[in-house]
Amino acid sequence: MTKLATRCKYWYASHNGAKARVMAMERYNHRTSESHWQKRWNDERVFEAKETFGKPKHYVLEMFPYPSGRIHVGHVRNYTMGDVLARYMRARGHNVLHPMGWDAFGMPAENAAIEKGVHPRNWTYENIAAMRRQLKSMGLSIDWTREIATCDPSYYRHEQEIFLDFLAAGLVERKISQVNWDPIDQTVLANEQVIEGRGWRSGALVEKRELAQWFLKITDYSDELLAALDGLHRWPEKVRLMQQNWIGRSEGLRFHFELETEQGSPVPPLQVFTTRHDTIFGATFCAVSPDHALTRELARSSLEIAAFRRECEALGTSEEAIERAEKKGVFLGLYARHPFRPGFRLPVYAANFILMAYGEGAIFGCPAHDQRDLEFAHNYGLDVIPVVAPAAADPATFTIGDEAFLDKDDAQAVLINSDFLNGMTVAQAKEEVARRIEKKGIGQRKLNYRLRDWGVSRQRYWGCPIPIIHCPACGIVPVPKSDLPVVLPDDVTFDQPGNPLDRHLAWKQVKCPRCGNAAQRETDTFDTFVDSSWYFARFCAPRADRPTDPAAIDYWMPVDQYIGGVEHAILHLLYSRFFTRAMRRTGHIRLDEPFASLFTQGMVIHSTFRTPAGEWVLPADAVERNGRWVHAETGEQLIVGPAEKMSKSKKNVVDPEVIIDQYGADTVRWFVLSDTPPERDIEWTESGVAGAWRFTQRLWKLVNEVTERPAEPSLNVLSPQSTALRRTIHQALHAVSLDIEGLRFNRAIARIYELANALTAALASPVKDAVSPAVLREGATILVQMFAPMMPHLAEEAWRLLKMPGLAAQAPWPAADPALLVEDTVTIAVQVNGKRRDEVTLKKGLPAAEVESIVLELDNVRRALDGRSVRKIIVVPDRIANVVVG
RNA sequence: GCGGACGUGGCGGAACGGUAGACGCAACGGACUUAAAAUCCGUUGGGGGAAACCCCGUGAGGGUUCGAUUCCCUCCGUCCGCACCA
Numbered sequence: 001m002t003k004l005a006t007r008c009k010y011w012y013a014s015h016n017g018a019k020a021r022v023m024a025m026e027r028y029n030h031r032t033s034e035s036h037w038q039k040r041w042n043d044e045r046v047f048e049a050k051e052t053f054g055k056p057k058h059y060v061l062e063m064f065p066y067p068s069g070r071i072h073v074g075h076v077r078n079y080t081m082g083d084v085l086a087r088y089m090r091a092r093g094h095n096v097l098h099p100m101g102w103d104a105f106g107m108p109a110e111n112a113a114i115e116k117g118v119h120p121r122n123w124t125y126e127n128i129a130a131m132r133r134q135l136k137s138m139g140l141s142i143d144w145t146r147e148i149a150t151c152d153p154s155y156y157r158h159e160q161e162i163f164l165d166f167l168a169a170g171l172v173e174r175k176i177s178q179v180n181w182d183p184i185d186q187t188v189l190a191n192e193q194v195i196e197g198r199g200w201r202s203g204a205l206v207e208k209r210e211l212a213q214w215f216l217k218i219t220d221y222s223d224e225l226l227a228a229l230d231g232l233h234r235w236p237e238k239v240r241l242m243q244q245n246w247i248g249r250s251e252g253l254r255f256h257f258e259l260e261t262e263q264g265s266p267v268p269p270l271q272v273f274t275t276r277h278d279t280i281f282g283a284t285f286c287a288v289s290p291d292h293a294l295t296r297e298l299a300r301s302s303l304e305i306a307a308f309r310r311e312c313e314a315l316g317t318s319e320e321a322i323e324r325a326e327k328k329g330v331f332l333g334l335y336a337r338h339p340f341r342p343g344f345r346l347p348v349y350a351a352n353f354i355l356m357a358y359g360e361g362a363i364f365g366c367p368a369h370d371q372r373d374l375e376f377a378h379n380y381g382l383d384v385i386p387v388v389a390p391a392a393a394d395p396a397t398f399t400i401g402d403e404a405f406l407d408k409d410d411a412q413a414v415l416i417n418s419d420f421l422n423g424m425t426v427a428q429a430k431e432e433v434a435r436r437i438e439k440k441g442i443g444q445r446k447l448n449y450r451l452r453d454w455g456v457s458r459q460r461y462w463g464c465p466i467p468i469i470h471c472p473a474c475g476i477v478p479v480p481k482s483d484l485p486v487v488l489p490d491d492v493t494f495d496q497p498g499n500p501l502d503r504h505l506a507w508k509q510v511k512c513p514r515c516g517n518a519a520q521r522e523t524d525t526f527d528t529f530v531d532s533s534w535y536f537a538r539f540c541a542p543r544a545d546r547p548t549d550p551a552a553i554d555y556w557m558p559v560d561q562y563i564g565g566v567e568h569a570i571l572h573l574l575y576s577r578f579f580t581r582a583m584r585r586t587g588h589i590r591l592d593e594p595f596a597s598l599f600t601q602g603m604v605i606h607s608t609f610r611t612p613a614g615e616w617v618l619p620a621d622a623v624e625r626n627g628r629w630v631h632a633e634t635g636e637q638l639i640v641g642p643a644e645k646m647s648k649s650k651k652n653v654v655d656p657e658v659i660i661d662q663y664g665a666d667t668v669r670w671f672v673l674s675d676t677p678p679e680r681d682i683e684w685t686e687s688g689v690a691g692a693w694r695f696t697q698r699l700w701k702l703v704n705e706v707t708e709r710p711a712e713p714s715l716n717v718l719s720p721q722s723t724a725l726r727r728t729i730h731q732a733l734h735a736v737s738l739d740i741e742g743l744r745f746n747r748a749i750a751r752i753y754e755l756a757n758a759l760t761a762a763l764a765s766p767v768k769d770a771v772s773p774a775v776l777r778e779g780a781t782i783l784v785q786m787f788a789p790m791m792p793h794l795a796e797e798a799w800r801l802l803k804m805p806g807l808a809a810q811a812p813w814p815a816a817d818p819a820l821l822v823e824d825t826v827t828i829a830v831q832v833n834g835k836r837r838d839e840v841t842l843k844k845g846l847p848a849a850e851v852e853s854i855v856l857e858l859d860n861v862r863r864a865l866d867g868r869s870v871r872k873i874i875v876v877p878d879r880i881a882n883v884v885v886g
Numbered sequence: 887g888c889g890g891a892c893g894u895g896g897c898g899g900a901a902c903g904g905u906a907g908a909c910g911c912a913a914c915g916g917a918c919u920u921a922a923a924a925u926c927c928g929u930u931g932g933g934g935g936a937a938a939c940c941c942c943g944u945g946a947g948g949g950u951u952c953g954a955u956u957c958c959c960u961c962c963g964u965c966c967g968c969a970c971c972a
Contacts, residue, residue, distance in 0.1 A: 238967085
């Protein structure tokens with residue numbers, strides 16, 4: 001703030017005497033300008049989206065924010081990118097929908113309630129008000145009439161209705177599942193909230209608990225969600241791969257082993273899943289999960305097995321815990337009969353490395369070809385039978401040491417020690433085993449997915465109530481739609497741990513809608529990811545009586561460009577894709593994929609500062625003096641760390657509000673788009689922001705100077721300089737259009753700099769009137785329109801100065817003159833043996849033969865040839881000529 | 887372990903297989919100024935040369951090509967996602 005004020009004063013002081021003309025020009029003042037134009041846009045409802053037909057639509061959406069209370073620079077970057085696109089598409093004649101809302105449920109509101117005694121509702125709505133004001137100060141072209149907040153009953157009532165429809169359609173399931181339970185706070189914790197086995201707030205050792213939870217059956221769509229990824233051409237490859245891995249399809253075989261006790265009496269069979277059925281003759285044991293039904297049952301009569309189960313429960317699921325964990329198990333006293341080796345019995349263990357959640361929670365172990373199985377076999381003295389060997393190996397002597405032999409897709413490997421499989425490749429053996437298992441009727445080929453159903457129950461107050469009533473007589477009863485919304489009660493207390501809804505008897509105790517007897521409400525609320533899984537659909541008709549309005553949703557959906565952080569690559573984006581399909585099934589929407597194009601922007605990072613004592617210092621308190629960073633107040637020298645993700649704990653944060661006040665929204669918008677490609681992390685630097693600020697002033701000055709040139713009506717008779725400048729102008733326009741469409745904002749900005757430089761140079765031309773004032777005007781006008789999406793306020797100010805009609809925000813995008821995009825001459829590089837030796841400017845489209853003779857005459861080429869003979873000449877028309885010397 | 891991305895000046899980064907370093911930041915020189923700041927004009931990959939120009943140069947090594955930052959292989963490094971997934 002102080003820095004800038006000082007600058008302004010000097011700026012005026014220096015322009016005296018000879019520069020009186022410049023002094024007459026007012027410096028661009030963002031403080032008065034920006035609020036003025038924001039008001040005009042608002043008053044004239046410039047950005048309200050209309051469903052008028054006859055115009056193509058364009059739906060631009062950025063991931064809506066959680067109302068934490070203040071916007072951060074990541075928001076600024078995200079919303080600026082979307083805004084540039086929205087403004088550009090509007091100028092290109094599209095009906096643009098560019099809405100904003102609030103992902104307003106969630107734990108921070110409850111934590112604030114616990115810590116500060118404020119009501120989550122008040123805390124949330126105050127935060128929304130503060131952030132709305134901040135976002136508006138950015139000058140975003142948002143249709144604020146469509147604003148929604150997920151915590152508003154007018155939003156979540158529809159979510160409840162959708163849920164009831166999902167329930168009726170069989171897309172909802174209630175089942176017992178294992179959760180992370182914090183015994184002090186008495187709540188379920190998400191995996192992310194468990195840090196080294198302890199609750200992130202209470203510090204209590206987290207327990208595994210089994211609770212009845214509501215699940216959305218996303219696994220019904222596993223295959224569809226996976227297959228449809230191929231059609232998402234305008235999604236980043238990276239995100240598609242991440243989702244693909246997350247869904248985790250594997251082709252395998254599910255079959256059962258006959259079981260028997262040690263004495264040989266039969267026991268119900270054991271289902272297993274495998275993708276390596278080719279190794280069936282290498283099987284030397286079977287293993288089941290500690291949580292497998294078989295283990296549970298046997299634990300009731302065996303102290304040893306019960307103890308093993310407890311031991312596994314206590315073991316963390318963290319990465320390190322898994323890394324360190326020995327492969328352990330306990331013999332269950334049972335044997336499995338090998339399907340192809342009569343009389344051969346495999347001991348059955350419960351083992352700590354078998355996941356209940358994957359496949360059947362049971363496997364056959366083949367130590368020779370699976371590292372985990374091998375370690376387990378070594379620990380328990382089990383046989384290791386190699387059954388796959390490199391083709392070159394001698395089957396008689398091939399052995400396995402400490403490393404299992406993993407051949408994967410290697411066609412070189414062949415089966416050994418495997419009866420009817422001997423000599424086959426892995427693929428052939430898999431096929432043969434699958435065929436025989438199916439023929440025996442003991443199993444079948446099966447696709448298995450890693451994806452699991454989505455547990456949406458949270459034992460939390462600040463979330464959307466799940467519209468269900470539990471009746472002792474009728475069981476689970478959906479709340480009738482006519483009773484919606486189930487509104488969160490306001491009068492709740494946070495003085496005790498646990499879910500306040502559970503203690504709110506007046507709310508909890510209801511009559512069963514079916515039988516009329518006393519019943520209880522479901523007190524769990526939805527995971528907040530449910531709220532964000534359909535908000536993009538609600539924006540199409542945010543005040544409709546039904547969750548969606550068919551006409552509006554058919555018109556606007558899908559989102560044409562979705563922009564957000566890559567951290568949502570899996571959860572939010574996968575849930576939304578599932579929700580859209582489930583909403584299609586229940587008649588709320590008529591498409592599968594909500595986001596036609598996805599863009600994941602990088603983070604904003606900043607270097608860190610700390611004192612020698614190790615205390616973190618805010619960038620605002622650090623100043624550079626003589627190339628060293630010191631504390632602004634104490635003068636203490638600071639240790640500068642590399643740029644990293646902004647975090648409150650390391651204090652490497654900048655507050656957008658302060659920067660916007662100091663430099664203006666246009667400058668900040670310009671900065672976050674400049675230099676760095678939008679998908680990469682951008683480093684926030686004070687000098688970069690200052691540079692952007694200087695450019696706003698330069699542009700302002702440039703437009704002023706152009707308008708001071710005497711008007712000249714015609715573009716008909718032009719000097720060569722004028723024509724050349726017009727080419728530059730129109731080529732820049734063409735290039736910037738393509739760059740914005742491709743979201744290559746950094747390149748668009750570089751080209752705007754280039755055009756500004758060209759116009760500045762033309763203005764400064766020593767030859768009087770070398771460039772026609774009409775051309776300068778044309779250039780300035782196009783320049784203003786090109787930067788209008790990025791710096792909309794300055795653009796309006798310049799638009800007014802140029803005496804252009806209406807608002808820049810409503811002006812159509814200028815059309816580049818195709819005639820000016822084609823050059824009639826071209827400068828081509830001339831190489832000798834691939835090394836550049838000269839360049840030559842030629843008429844475009846010159847025949848290769850002529851190019852060849854011209855090239856050979858060049859001094860530099862002759863010198864490089866040095867008397868050697870020319871073998872051939874490669875001529876790429878209008879691009880390059882390469883003389884190849886023998 | 888599996889999957890993926892990336893590696894170019896002091897820095898951020900440009901470059902349909904075709905003149906490597908556009909554009910910006912920083913730095914340096916100059917003009918203006920009593921002075922500084924701001925502004926404007928220049929220089930700025932390394933080396934050689936008075937200059938014309940020449941040599942080297944996109945993590946390392948190889949390959950394909952008339953020509954490779956770009957395509958292929960191997961290696962090194964950094965980052966990201968998933969991970970006891972049978």
